[in-house]
Amino acid sequence: MTSSIQIQKRIKRLIFFRLAFFSIIFTSLIASLFIIKGLFITLLLAFVLSFILNPPVNFLSRWIPRNYATPLVFISFLGGLSFLLYRSLPLLSEQFNKLQTEFPNYIEQFSILLNNWQNHLENNFFFLKNLNLSTKLIEFLSSFGETFLQELPSTLTQSFTILLLAPFFAFYITKSRLGLIRNFYPLVPNQVFEMFLTLHHKINKQIGVFVRGRILEACIVGTIIGVGLLILNFPFAILLGIFASFTNLIPYLGPIIGSLPVLLVALVNDYEISQILIVMGLFFFTQVIDSMVLVPILLARIVNLHPLTVIIIIIAGAQFMGIIGMIISIPLVNALKVSITAIYQHISDNIY
Amino acid sequence: MLEVFFENFFKKEIDSEIKIIKKCPLFSKLTRKELSFVKSLLHSRIYVDGETVFKSSVGTGMYIILKGEVSILKGNPNSENTTLISTLKTGQFFGELALVDKEAYKNMFAQSAGNSKLLAFFQSDFSLILDNHPKIGVKILSQICEILSHRLKKAEHHILQIDSNK
Numbered sequence: 323m324t325s326s327i328q329i330q331k332r333i334k335r336l337i338f339f340r341l342a343f344f345s346i347i348f349t350s351l352i353a354s355l356f357i358i359k360g361l362f363i364t365l366l367l368a369f370v371l372s373f374i375l376n377p378p379v380n381f382l383s384r385w386i387p388r389n390y391a392t393p394l395v396f397i398s399f400l401g402g403l404s405f406l407l408y409r410s411l412p413l414l415s416e417q418f419n420k421l422q423t424e425f426p427n428y429i430e431q432f433s434i435l436l437n438n439w440q441n442h443l444e445n446n447f448f449f450l451k452n453l454n455l456s457t458k459l460i461e462f463l464s465s466f467g468e469t470f471l472q473e474l475p476s477t478l479t480q481s482f483t484i485l486l487l488a489p490f491f492a493f494y495i496t497k498s499r500l501g502l503i504r505n506f507y508p509l510v511p512n513q514v515f516e517m518f519l520t521l522h523h524k525i526n527k528q529i530g531v532f533v534r535g536r537i538l539e540a541c542i543v544g545t546i547i548g549v550g551l552l553i554l555n556f557p558f559a560i561l562l563g564i565f566a567s568f569t570n571l572i573p574y575l576g577p578i579i580g581s582l583p584v585l586l587v588a589l590v591n592d593y594e595i596s597q598i599l600i601v602m603g604l605f606f607f608t609q610v611i612d613s614m615v616l617v618p619i620l621l622a623r624i625v626n627l628h629p630l631t632v633i634i635i636i637i638a639g640a641q642f643m644g645i646i647g648m649i650i651s652i653p654l655v656n657a658l659k660v661s662i663t664a665i666y667q668h669i670s671d672n673i674y
Numbered sequence: 675m676l677e678v679f680f681e682n683f684f685k686k687e688i689d690s691e692i693k694i695i696k697k698c699p700l701f702s703k704l705t706r707k708e709l710s711f712v713k714s715l716l717h718s719r720i721y722v723d724g725e726t727v728f729k730s731s732v733g734t735g736m737y738i739i740l741k742g743e744v745s746i747l748k749g750n751p752n753s754e755n756t757t758l759i760s761t762l763k764t765g766q767f768f769g770e771l772a773l774v775d776k777e778a779y780k781n782m783f784a785q786s787a788g789n790s791k792l793l794a795f796f797q798s799d800f801s802l803i804l805d806n807h808p809k810i811g812v813k814i815l816s817q818i819c820e821i822l823s824h825r826l827k828k829a830e831h832h833i834l835q836i837d838s839n840k
Binding site: 329330332333336380383384507508512515516519520522523524 | 801
């Protein structure tokens with residue numbers, strides 16, 4: 323009897339040490355993500371890329387070995403992407419140059435516009451008189467622009483290394499069939515191994531659907547807006563379409579942010595009300611398609627977050643990492659929610 | 675380079691593992707190539723004497739014994755009230771029905787008798803095979819069906835015997 327109790331005690335001690343060892347390694351890995359600058363974003367981008375390219379690699383690896391399927395898919399994807407970029411570069415740079423030369427003009431026009439509005443508002447609403455709306459807004463905009471310009475060089479050098487490193491990371495993640503995390507499986511203690519594995523699969527699947535759905539959605543939305551603006555002969559159509567597709571990744575607020583520059587360009591260029599309405603109608607139409615067709619088809623299976631939660635998360639994300647934070651915080655929190663739900667379910671299953 | 679060295683050095687062990695896997699009826703229909711693919715999805719786990727391998731509530735996988743012995747018991751691992759059902763030796767396997775039914779082993783648990791090394795095959799990996807390599811998945815699934823059908827026949831036989839004894 324005593325020997326069996328001793329054995330139980332020994333096992334308990336062993337379990338404790340294994341769990342402690344595992345958690346130390348796990349936390350130090352996660353901590354290193356935040357300490358090493360740029361690693362977090364690189365890894366995130368690599369994961370996104372591997373989530374996109376995993377299905378074709380899986381499909382191809384039914385017939386050819388995975389070690390050949392992965393480079394094949396990567397080369398054709400990255401090659402196709404760079405070809406597309408190469409072909410569209412003249413058009414993009416033309417629009418970009420135009421924007422660069424006309425940007426001061428836009429700011430000036432905008433401030434004139436604001437002044438007019440302010441006068442109009444102050445004449446009608448006496449309590450706004452002491453607020454100096456336009457100066458405050460201009461101040462805010464110029465400070466925002468300044469910080470943006472200050473951050474730009476470091477962001478660019480960082481993004482260059484990220485852009486170079488991310489495909490490498492993604493290649494090895496995709497090639498190793500079940501990703502990087504599988505290499506840590508032997509470290510996981512027996513007691514939590516089954517939960518760890520099940521959770522890994524579950525989260526992997528959910529995030530894969532989420533990432534692919536979101537990116538496809540953004541691409542479709544951006545294409546509709548870009549082509550629509552081109553048809554309407556709107557200035558900077560393609561740039562605005564790309565911008566809208568990026569901001570569309572931010573739920574609820576994204577579409578509004580995406581339509582703001584379009585509104586600005588239209589106002590500064592003295593578009594008539596009917597023309598502005600048509601352009602806004604395009605955005606409205608895109609949003610209807612997005613929420614009625616794209617989201618139900620592409621993202622229906624994903625746990626949705628409450629709108630208030632989304633706004634709080636976006637604010638927090640913006641505070642920590644700026645615009646990138648706004649875009650990546652939602653998927654991260656979604657992943658966290660999936661994990662917590664799965665862990666909770668696992669624990670409650672274990673009790674009963 | 676390292677891989678070549680590793681394979682030469684440990685080839686015997688890997689070969690013997692594949693032989694043990696091949697003996698398991700679940701994988702008996704697979705070709706050598708498919709077997710090595712399935713093997714890459716199995717997890718080699720080491721258990722110490724008296725450690726619980728699976729509890730009824732979490733069992734979603736099957737285990738093949740590479741080294742050592744495992745006892746299958748009825749009851750709860752935390753209570754004293756347990757009855758030994760059987761003891762399995764090297765090369766034998768258990769928990770295969772958990773791949774298709776989470777509640778297949780209700781009120782049962784497995785405990786390592788002495789130190790043991792097991793190969794674990796979990797339901798989530800199985801569904802991955804079914805998704806990405808349906809050809810292999812169907813082979814394994816049909817073997818599970820065969821095992822089930824055998825058990826059903828056995829159970830029917832028992833019932834008939836009980837009936838005739840009445």
